[in-house]
Amino acid sequence: MPPRIVLVSPSQKISERARRVAADLALDIDLVIHEAVGEAAVSLAKEVERQGADVIVSRGINCPIIQNAVQTPVVEMPVTGQDLATALHGAKKYTKLDRPRIALLAFTSVQHHVEVLAELLDIDLRIYPVINDQNFNREQVLRAKEDGAHIVVAGNLTGNLAREYGVPALLLDSGEVALSGALLEAQKLAYARRLEKVRSKRLQAAVDISQNGVLVLDAQGIIQAVNTEARRILHLEAGLEGRKASDVLPEELLAWCNRNEAVSDELLEINGTPLLLNANTVSEGTAVTDVIFTLQPVAAISELESKLRKSLHARGLACQYSFRDILGVSAAIQSTVATARSFAATDSPILLAGETGTGKELFAQAIHQVSPFASGPFVAINCAALPASLLESELFGHEEGAFTGARRNGKPGLFELAHNGTIFLDEISEMNQYGQTRLLRVLQERSTMRIGGDKYIPVTARVIAASNRDLPDLVERKRFRQDLYYRLNVLPLHIPPLRERRGDIAFLAGKFVEQFRMKYGAAIQLTPGMTALLEAHPWPGNVRELSGIIERLALLARTGPIREAHLESALRPERRRLVAASPVPSPAEPERQRILDSLDKNNGHIGRAAASLGMHRTTLQRKIRALGINLHRTAV
Structure with missing residues (x-):
């Protein structure tokens, strides 16, 4: 549908000329022509604006008074030098005098180079500026009459005033060149405005999607967009686009709007409602062109957090314990809790070391509760509880058809579920070498790939691993990857046993x-x-x-x-015990008994037993094998 351009013409002559020009130019526009001047022109302009006119074209005094009355762009039909020369020549011819005194009553924009025309036409030209004020223009007509003007050259309204006082008047007309320029400019402006309306609708659609209140202002404080939620929060009416923010927005918000700068999580109260305010700026070079504000009721944030907690809890991805649940008055446990709290503030991996029953998962949950990931899920898995193949599927997920029995539509892995949260890998020492390799890649690349998949999925999750085994010993025996151990052991935390x-x-x-x-x-x-x-x-x-x-x-x-x-x-x-597999007396029996006593004293912990015996861990392990000692223990 072509744009609608409305021409408000002061005379039938200009109207007919405009139709011919538009036909000759073959403009792709819907041109509507009306004839009106003064207040009638203003009323007409308001009506065509309501009907959806894209651009209004007018001239003379009609132009500024229409511009002041409507929001629709108004293009002025100019008076060219040719139009002015034609009008002055016609005025001289009308008087039939050799050198008549002609009064030109026109806007200052029309008065360029008229002195040259006066010399060429051999006329006594007097210039009287007019403005958008009929009383002033009336006085100018009277001055021209008193100055002995034989004829007045002016626009339609001023010309009528001259005739009222008995002074002949000739219309300062707009010719085909002026009309062509005005209509071409109007067409260009109309299509640009159509494009701007489409962009504005896209912007409005974008802001309306947001569940937060959104308000867009330009650098001059003019409202560009405001969504339904913002109108509800601020108690505003619809159709505010194009209006000054200072005319409609509450004072509490205006104080921030006038800054033209970014705002982050500012708390303010409007209409009795506590709100969280954020703002981002749009810049062109170093100049700010727009500011986008978002308004979020504090109550809505609390409700959303509550829903999230309920959702995570329903899926088993929420914590039950915090540091308040870690009980103890001893210096050992108090020091461990203090260290855990300091570790929680980071996003680095934590490795929990402790015997069975010391509360490793309790510590993991407590750390999550006070960490930067506290608002995200807490996902826990016991690596010893599942077969290696099933553990891989659980941790990394799988695509549809990845293996026999794979879930339809695939299944996200625990790392995906833990995105923006914490994943707790208990008994990490029981993971096989292939699983360790895949885990290492996740830690290095911060992304995971499902079994049977062909793309990496970015994940941001805090990793907390735990073991009741001696991981350095397992690394030494090649049963646990050394590079993975170093990746996990960034923040080591030893949880003391009860003894x-x-x-x-x-x-x-x-x-x-x-x-x-x-x-x-x-x-x-x-x-x-x-x-x-x-x-x-x-x-x-x-x-x-x-x-x-x-x-x-x-x-x-x-x-x-x-x-x-x-x-x-x-x-x-x-009670735990260490028993010898072969109780036959031998010359090595005293050493054997000494090793048994040390292992018993240190609860079977090879590293601590080796230290108490004054030998290296590998030496102690070699002697254990040589002496036929069989270890029955739950933790190493």
């Missing part, structure tokens, strides 16, 4: 007593003798073992009083 924090045993036992008393309604009471037994126990199962022992006593308490014998019976099966 190294004996000051916490009575404290933790008391906490567990209260917990299980409430759970089972059992009247359990620990005597000083029972506390002494607990503190003397080696606790190979650590805090988990202690919790289990107290829960067992709580259940027993439901059938009768608990005595020290009950506790001794509960503790006896839990």
Whole structure:
């Protein structure tokens, strides 16, 4: 559909000329011509604007008064030098005088080089500027009359004033050249405006998609776009595009709008609603051309976070524990918690080392809760709980048809699910060599590829790994990749076993007593003798073992009083032992016994046993094999 251009003509003569010019130029426009001057022209312009005119063309005094009344662009029909010469020559001819006095009443833009025309035409030319004020123009007509003007050359309205005072008037006409230029400019402007409207609609569609309030201002503070949510938040009416922000926006927001600069997470209150304000600037070179504001009610942010937490919890990707759940008063555990808190503030991998039952996953969850990834998911997997092939599928996902039994439409891996969150790899030492290689690539490239896939998927996730095995020993024995170990061991955190924090045993036992008393309604009471037994126990199962022992006593308490014998019976099966595979006496028996005693004292930990014996780890391992010592332990 061609653009609609409306010509507001002061005379029928100009209207007919405009039709001929438009036909000759074969313009691709819908040209509508109306004849009106003064207030009638203004009323007409307002009406055609409501009807969707793209551009209005006018001339003379009509032009500025229409421009002041409408938002639609107005193109002025100029008066060319040829038009002026034709009008002055016609005026001289009309008077039939050799050198008539002619009064030119026109805007200053028309008055260029008229002195040259006056000499060429041999006329006494007097110039009287006119403006968009009929009272002023009336006075100019009277001055011309008093100055003895034989005829007035002017526009339609001023010419009518001259005739009222008995002075002949000739219309300062616009010829074909002026009309051609005006119509071509109007066509160009109309198509540019159509393109701008399309861009504006695209911008409006883009901002309307946002669930936040969006407001776009140009550098002059003119509203370019405002979406429905912004109007709702700010209590604004529709159709504000093109208006000054200072006329419609609340003062609380205007203070930020006038800065023409970026804003990040500023809290302000408008109409009683707390809002979070952000702004980005659009620049051309060094000059800011636009500022885009977003407004988000604080209540909506809280509701969104609540929904996210519920969603993650429903999928099992949320944390249950925080640092408040890590109980203990000993210096050992307090120091470990402080170190963990400092590690949490980074995004580097953390390697948790600790025996079974020391609370490695509890620490992992607590670290996640206070880390930069706290708003994201927490994904945990026990690498020892799945076969190697299934573990690979779980960690990295698979595409449809990647293997027999692969899920239809594929399945995202745990690394994908952990994007912008934390992935906890428990018992990392049990991962096979191929899985270790793939894990190393994920850590290096920060991307993962599904089984059967052909593209890498970027992932940003904090990796926390844990092991109850001696990883440096496994590296030395080529059972764990050295490069992966260094990648994971950026921030090592050793979680002390319960026997190294004996000051916490009575404290933790008391906490567990209260917990299980409430759970089972059992009247359990620990005597000083029972506390002494607990503190003397080696606790190979650590805090988990202690919790289990107290829960067992709580259940027993439901059938009768608990005595020290009950506790001794509960503790006896839990003791760990090292036994020799071949008890035959030999000359090496004293050394063999010394190694057994050291291993027993150090809970089977080869590294610590070697240090206490004053030998290298590999030397101790060689002697263990040579002496036929068989290790029965749950942690190395």
